[in-house]
Amino acid sequence: xxxxxxxxxxxxxxxxxxxxxxxxxxxxxxxxxxxxxxxxxxxxxxxxxxxxxxxxxxxxxxxxxxxxxxxxxxxxxxxxxxxxxxxxxxxxxxxxxxxxxxxxxxxxxxxxxxxxxxxxxxxxxxxxxxxxxxxxxxxxxxxxxxxxxxxxxxxxxxxxxxxxxxxxxxxxxxxxxxxxxxxxxxxxxxxxxxxxxxxxxxxxxxxxxxxxxxxxxxxxxxxxxxxxxxxxxxxxxxxxxxxxxxxxxxxxxxxxxxxxxxxxxxxxxxxxxxxxxxxxxxxxxxxxxxxxxxxxxxxxxxxxxxxxxxxxxxxxxxxxxxxxxxxxxx
Amino acid sequence: xxxxxxxxxxxxxxxxxxxxxxxxxxxxxxxxxxxxxxxxxxxxxxxxxxxxxxxxxxxxxxxxxxxxxxxxxxxxxxxxxxxxxxxxxxxxxxxxxxxxxxxxxxxxxxxxxxxxxxxxxxxxxxxxxxxxxxxxxxxxxxxxxxxxxxxxxxxxxxxxxxxxxxxxxxxxxxxxxxxxxxxxxxxxxxxxxxxxxxxxxxxxxxxxxxxxxxxxxxxxxxxxxxxxxxxxxxxxxxxxxxxxxxxxxxxxxxxxxxxxxxxx
Numbered sequence: 001x002x003x004x005x006x007x008x009x010x011x012x013x014x015x016x017x018x019x020x021x022x023x024x025x026x027x028x029x030x031x032x033x034x035x036x037x038x039x040x041x042x043x044x045x046x047x048x049x050x051x052x053x054x055x056x057x058x059x060x061x062x063x064x065x066x067x068x069x070x071x072x073x074x075x076x077x078x079x080x081x082x083x084x085x086x087x088x089x090x091x092x093x094x095x096x097x098x099x100x101x102x103x104x105x106x107x108x109x110x111x112x113x114x115x116x117x118x119x120x121x122x123x124x125x126x127x128x129x130x131x132x133x134x135x136x137x138x139x140x141x142x143x144x145x146x147x148x149x150x151x152x153x154x155x156x157x158x159x160x161x162x163x164x165x166x167x168x169x170x171x172x173x174x175x176x177x178x179x180x181x182x183x184x185x186x187x188x189x190x191x192x193x194x195x196x197x198x199x200x201x202x203x204x205x206x207x208x209x210x211x212x213x214x215x216x217x218x219x220x221x222x223x224x225x226x227x228x229x230x231x232x233x234x235x236x237x238x239x240x241x242x243x244x245x246x247x248x249x250x251x252x253x254x255x256x257x258x259x260x261x262x263x264x265x266x267x268x269x270x271x272x273x274x275x276x277x278x279x280x281x282x283x284x285x286x287x288x289x290x291x292x293x294x295x296x297x298x299x300x301x302x303x304x305x306x307x308x309x310x311x312x313x314x315x316x317x318x319x320x321x322x323x324x325x326x327x328x329x330x
Numbered sequence: 331x332x333x334x335x336x337x338x339x340x341x342x343x344x345x346x347x348x349x350x351x352x353x354x355x356x357x358x359x360x361x362x363x364x365x366x367x368x369x370x371x372x373x374x375x376x377x378x379x380x381x382x383x384x385x386x387x388x389x390x391x392x393x394x395x396x397x398x399x400x401x402x403x404x405x406x407x408x409x410x411x412x413x414x415x416x417x418x419x420x421x422x423x424x425x426x427x428x429x430x431x432x433x434x435x436x437x438x439x440x441x442x443x444x445x446x447x448x449x450x451x452x453x454x455x456x457x458x459x460x461x462x463x464x465x466x467x468x469x470x471x472x473x474x475x476x477x478x479x480x481x482x483x484x485x486x487x488x489x490x491x492x493x494x495x496x497x498x499x500x501x502x503x504x505x506x507x508x509x510x511x512x513x514x515x516x517x518x519x520x521x522x523x524x525x526x527x528x529x530x531x532x533x534x535x536x537x538x539x540x541x542x543x544x545x546x547x548x549x550x551x552x553x554x555x556x557x558x559x560x561x562x563x564x565x566x567x568x569x570x571x572x573x574x575x576x577x578x579x580x581x582x583x584x585x586x587x588x589x590x591x592x593x594x
Contacts (some may be wrong), residue, residue, distance in 0.1 A: 014590060027546055038428075069591050072424055073426075073427060074426055074427060074589065074591045075457065075589065075590065075591055076586075076587040076588075076589070090587070092426070092427070092586075094429040097428060097429040098429055100427065101421070101427070102424065102427050102589075104420075104424075107420050107421070107423065107424065108421075108424075109424035109425070110352055111346065113350055113353040113354075114346065114350055114353070116350055118346050118349060118350075119346070121342060122342055122343065122346045123428070124342075125338050125339050125341075125343070126339060126342075126428050126429060126430050127428075127429065128339075128429075161391070171424075261582035330470055
């Protein structure tokens, strides 16, 4: 597969002014405004292949949204070279813009007082689609998104979930092959989040679209992205497979074993496994990920086990570690 | 083919914006009513017999102010406020990544608002004529057509000026304050409060070098049948558009490079 996004040595700085608190600070700020250059993206390079779904992870202010904004041409880069679908994004050529879309959770492009269908036809005209083609695409996408009557209700009367689905439809009517999604599930309830993820998976499968996604909901990342790029203070701290990262950060699993008798539990306790705790006939052992199958086979062959549970540390907890660390050398 | 596509874009934009504006019909009626300054000014002029000093009859003066009212109704521009809000609230970002300049949206909004405003403006004018039947006149079709064109050109000049000011949002968050500063000369020099003919000669000589008299005074004089230099007025309107358009393009291009997509 060919690269569809190619970023080399990208940097971005913003001029920001700071103000001291209080009246004195306000007056000083009024007469002598001091600005300083803040580097929010610091010499990053990466490539994304056609059809990939890549998650950008990072704490608030790490720079992941800025990266997306630069990639879609909203923000002009300070340094470096970027090619997205063969275009320089910041030039915002029509043919480039017809290839991409940007969806920001809680930010909307739909016209507030009109039903979404009006915005869809408007977008269709903006992207040079004729009425027949627009109708066809609206039908296809609304079926995929499972929305129907909502298309004819003013946006202001729709729930957040319905609005987000309509936003997606508006943003995808031109069938872009690169999707930039900035916190698309922000504020949605669990069902709406799940439906959105289901839709994105389906869209990616059917159209081979490339998806770049930022989200603070780890479920979005784990269910959609095989690859993640971790951003820390404007630099990339990890770029690779999500599984590999999780494995590296959490190389062990806990197995809770319920033995048929307390004697079996004692026997198991003395059999050389690393024990976390034991209560009567229940025993929790710690096993390395790589030896989990063989360990389980040994236990089931040699001990009378009534039930077992494999506990993985929550992904949020593991990812949380990434957000505060600078480098992950995997 | 290309013109068809552009037409469809503009037609759809207008249609959608018109539907949107119809949602605000009460507000638009109120805005139309709020534009009755020329009628107040007419009352001040005639009750103090000020028009005698500039040798314009009561009837011609009332026709001038009715025309000024109409021109003002169809050349009101507020793009700077919409753009500023969209820019600060992050609504501009989705527009910027669409293959159409966001100013087309604002332009369509204004045209749609003018179409919505038309019946309200007409009702206000009818009310005026009911109480001032001597002021009724029917301009011939040529003059009416030229007046509509000059009103549209006036709208274009104001739209371009405000768009240039709006683009300053890329550098300063409160570009509308600059617009408020511009409102003062617009109010006094455009002919909204007084026909430019009433100004002293030395003031007139430099006022006519600015775009302001071509915003209200020229189209209103044309429509009301007062004496005016038609070719000179149109030439100046076109010159101002030709001067302002490249400035807008330049500042837009420079501004989008400064855009930080704040609020989004």
